[in-house]
């Protein structure tokens with residue numbers, strides 16, 4: 001499987017080593033800056049990797065006979081690059097958020113299907129051990145009737161973070177705290193609460209980052225089709241350090257609280273069913289020192305497996321769309337000052353500039 005990575009910035013170090021480890025044939029790296037390519041190879045200890053380097057992804061695609069590309073560029077460029085590759089029959093693994101508009105996400109999904117190629121989205125927290133255990137309890141019906149799912153993402157991003165690159169904290173190329181930092185929490189809210197949502201109501205504000213046009217805090221609620229309620233609070237306004245990503249599930253016969261920086265820890269595991277209580281005995285996640293968690297590795301393994309078996313991919317374009325659709329619905333609700341029904345036919349972060 002001939003693989004290339006487009007975008008060699010901060011998150012690229014969660015891609016390249018796992019592509020190598022999973023047995024992808026890494027043939028090329030692309031970034032607008034050659035220095036970024038050098039830094040990535042040095043920081044991952046892969047300086048000797050025999051790769052071609054490109055600063056123009058179109059030239060790379062024309063010259064490299066690729067089977068798959070990973071896209072880790074700024075969020076605003078994901079859809080354009082993905083569509084260019086998908087239309088040429090190349091499978092795509094794109095970073096979250098997969099796109100910044102419903103229309104672009106739909107075009108990516110449709111093109112992948114037309115071409116019969118894979119479209120994967122890096123929403124890696126779906127593969128965390130903590131997530132998988134909660135999903136197992138849900139699938140066993142251990143919560144009974146689920147009352148509500150509450151998500152709180154309380155992180156810190158200061159001026160120096162936003163100054164790292166001009167795309168950060170803009171409606172055109174990023175979105176705010178909910179779209180960039182909290183999207184994994186929304187993804188898990190949908191996974192746990194039931195993928196089908198009928199209504200979303202949200203309010204956003206910018207309280208502590210006056211130099212940004214986007215939000216740094218958002219709150220609201222979600223109504224799932226079966227009556228389950230979701231509540232959320234997400235922010236990048238913490239002082240000096242991340243506090244937590246906390247997800248609480250409350251059901252008539254079970255309570256779970258996931259905590260830690262990325263909801264990777266289990267703080268509360270309390271069930272009526274002793275067999276489900278005992279599942280916790282096997283919870284022994286690999287240690288992580290990164291806010292990204294350690295599940296990009298699993299994303300790559302899953303992608304490779306789907307490629308070899310020509311089978312479906314769990315973290316596919318539809319999964320990616322559902323998470324960004326929820327964030328866009330919150331933005332739309334804020335703009336329109338009222339509840340918004342899902343599915344959303346159209347909306348984009350650009351719609352927030354009007």
Ligand SMILES: NC(=O)c1ccc[n+]([C@@H]2O[C@H](COP(=O)([O-])OP(=O)(O)OC[C@H]3O[C@@H](n4cnc5c(N)ncnc54)[C@H](O)[C@@H]3O)[C@@H](O)[C@H]2O)c1
Pocket residue numbers: 006007008009010011012030031032033036055056057072073074075076077095096097122123124165180292
């Ligand atoms: N899954 C996660 O947990 C996670 C974590 C962090 C970031 N991300 C996502 O990854 C993406 C990148 O984030 P980052 O922090 O690495 O950003 P970054 O700014 O550090 O890196 C982006 C890189 O892409 C390059 N680039 C931009 N346009 C390009 C183009 N047309 N061709 C080639 N290279 C191009 C830039 O030069 C830069 O080096 C974002 O969409 C972000 O939301 C995901």
